[in-house]
Amino acid sequence: MTLHGPLSCPQLAALELALGAAIFGCSSRDLPSANTAGSSGSAGFQSGSAGHSSTSDGAGTSGSSGSSGTSGSVGNGGSGSFAGALAQGGISGIAGTAGRDSNDAGSASSGGALEPIPEPSVTGIIAVGYGGLRIVSRDLGKTWKNETHWSTDGKDDQDLLRTIAYGNGVWLSAGWRLVSSADGVTWTDHGMAEDVITAIRCPVTDGLAFGDGKFLLACGSNLASSSDGLAWTKVARTPDVGGHPYLIWDEAQQRFVCSGDDGPSFVSSDGASWTKISITQAHLCEGTIKPKSACQSFYTQGVFLSTEWGGVIRRSINGTSFEQTYQDKFENNLFTEYSFGVGRVAP
Numbered sequence: 001m002t003l004h005g006p007l008s009c010p011q012l013a014a015l016e017l018a019l020g021a022a023i024f025g026c027s028s029r030d031l032p033s034a035n036t037a038g039s040s041g042s043a044g045f046q047s048g049s050a051g052h053s054s055t056s057d058g059a060g061t062s063g064s065s066g067s068s069g070t071s072g073s074v075g076n077g078g079s080g081s082f083a084g085a086l087a088q089g090g091i092s093g094i095a096g097t098a099g100r101d102s103n104d105a106g107s108a109s110s111g112g113a114l115e116p117i118p119e120p121s122v123t124g125i126i127a128v129g130y131g132g133l134r135i136v137s138r139d140l141g142k143t144w145k146n147e148t149h150w151s152t153d154g155k156d157d158q159d160l161l162r163t164i165a166y167g168n169g170v171w172l173s174a175g176w177r178l179v180s181s182a183d184g185v186t187w188t189d190h191g192m193a194e195d196v197i198t199a200i201r202c203p204v205t206d207g208l209a210f211g212d213g214k215f216l217l218a219c220g221s222n223l224a225s226s227s228d229g230l231a232w233t234k235v236a237r238t239p240d241v242g243g244h245p246y247l248i249w250d251e252a253q254q255r256f257v258c259s260g261d262d263g264p265s266f267v268s269s270d271g272a273s274w275t276k277i278s279i280t281q282a283h284l285c286e287g288t289i290k291p292k293s294a295c296q297s298f299y300t301q302g303v304f305l306s307t308e309w310g311g312v313i314r315r316s317i318n319g320t321s322f323e324q325t326y327q328d329k330f331e332n333n334l335f336t337e338y339s340f341g342v343g344r345v346a347p
Contacts, residue, residue: 120346120347121183121344121345121346121347122138122344122345122346122347123138123342123343123344123345124136124137124138124184124342124343124344124345125137125140125141125300125305125340125341125342126164126166126171126173126184126340126341126343126345127144127164127305127307127313127326127334127339127340127341128161128162128163128164128173128334128335128339128341129154129160129161129307129311129328129332129333129334129335129339130154130155130156130159130160130332130333130334130335131149131150131151131152131153131154131159131160131330131332132148132149132150132151132154132159132160132161132177133147133148133149133154133161133311133328133332133334134146134147134148134161134173134179134187135147135148135326135328136184136185136345137325138345138347140300140301140302140303140315141303141305141313141315141325142315142325143325144313144325144326146184146185147328148187149330149332151330151332152330152332153330154330154332154333157176158175158176158177158192159175159176159177160175160176160335161173161174161175161177161179161335161339162174162175162204162205162206162335162336162339163175163205163206163207163208163246163335163336163338163339163341164208164339164340164341165208165209165210165215165341165343166210166341166342166343166344167210167211167213167214167215167343168210168213168227168228169182169344170182170228170229171183171184171187171341171343172208172210172215172229173187173208173341174193174205174208174217175193175204175205175335176192176193176203176204177189177190177191177192177193178190178191178192178193178196178197178205178229180229180230183344183345183346184343184344184345184346185345185346190230193205193219196230196232197217197219197224197232198232199224199232199233199234200219200222200223200224200232200234202217202219202220202222202224203219203220204219205217205218205219206218206219206220206244206245206246206260207244207245207246207247207258207338208247209247209248209249209256210249211249211250211251211254211255211256212249212254212256212269212270212271213227214226214227214271215227215229216235216247216256216271217232217247218238218245218246218247218258219238220238220245221237221238222234222236222237222238223235223236223237223238223271223272225271235271235272236271236272236273236274238258239258239264239266239274239276240264241258241259241260241261241262241263241264241265241266242260242261242262242263242264243260243261243262244260244261244336245258245259245260246258246259246260246336246338247338248282248283248284248289248338250267250284250289251287252287252288253267253289254269255267255268255269256268256269256270256271257282257284257289258274259279259280259281259282260281263280263281264276264280265277265279265280265281265282265289267289277289279291280292280293281293283295283296283299283337284299285297285299285319286299295319296337297316297319297337298337298338298340299319300340300342301342302317303315303316303317304316304317304318304319304322305337305340306322306337307333307334307336307337307339308333309333310327310328310331310333311326311327311328311329311330311331311332311333312324312326312327312328312333313325313326313334
């Protein structure tokens with residue numbers, strides 16, 4: 001039997017029930033009843049001698065026999081419970097993670113030592129736009145699912161999400177509002193950007209990228225950085241690129257790129273000190289920085305994605321011949337080609 005970390009009295013009491021003896025000095029009356037909410041994102045005793053759940057979203061369900069363990073909360077902010085019964089052949093482990101939503105249940109394992117519970121995810125592309133549009137592709141833009149809107153008649157208003165980026169296990173999207181997600185499907189609305197990005201009192205964001213271990217955000221004439229998307233620090237003035245500054249992370253050169261409506265482009269390794277380059281309206285294309293005139297689409301992993309007014313997304317594998325793969329039912333359009341982001345999403 002493998003146990004990780006010190007055990008609390010309710011946990012020891014559950015072991016006593018399993019072993020049929022008061023070994024640790026805790027009684028069954030120390031055990032909370034089922035459905036008692038625990039702390040966010042954790043659980044009490046998990047069933048199964050191995051102590052790990054299946055790759056389903058939530059905590060494990062009961063094993064085939066034994067006494068019940070303690071309950072706990074699961075999910076992002078919601079609570080739920082599960083039976084901590086002992087599977088045949090061993091003592092239950094301690095649950096380590098929870099599911100995406102409150103009460104999603106998985107299945108218990110039946111042997112071995114306590115192991116980490118992997119968070120299931122796949123590579124995905126998320127597009128954002130007018131009306132709070134958020135939509136996910138798990139096949140490099142061939143199909144789009146998990147459509148989310150705030151409004152059905154999106155305009156250049158507080159519901160517009162202009163840009164998106166993924167890093168440190170977090171999806172972050174912003175415009176007048178700022179939202180985040182751990183899996184790209186369930187989102188948390190943090191309210192108005194100016195109330196969250198207080199370091200620069202940002203009314204509406206323009207550009208967003210993740211690199212060098214941090215999010216870098218352009219808001220008019222100011223830049224701010226954050227590791228989690230909630231606590232922000234002013235970094236520098238935005239380079240003089242004109243209106244609507246956008247940001248790119250150039251992985252090959254390990255640098256941020258900033259450009260905008262008026263054409264000039266700048267690069268920086270840290271987001272603070274910028275150097276002008278001789279490329280007009282820089283875009284990331286096929287692993288390198290090119291002028292927008294040579295590559296007008298968003299590019300990732302051999303695929304080009306473009307957006308058209310009316311809520312249309314088009315896809316190409318050669319950058320010249322495009323086919324439509326999405327039409328928003330409310331005609332909520334993406335703001336620009338940098339309203340696409342790549343990261344890990346729920347399968």
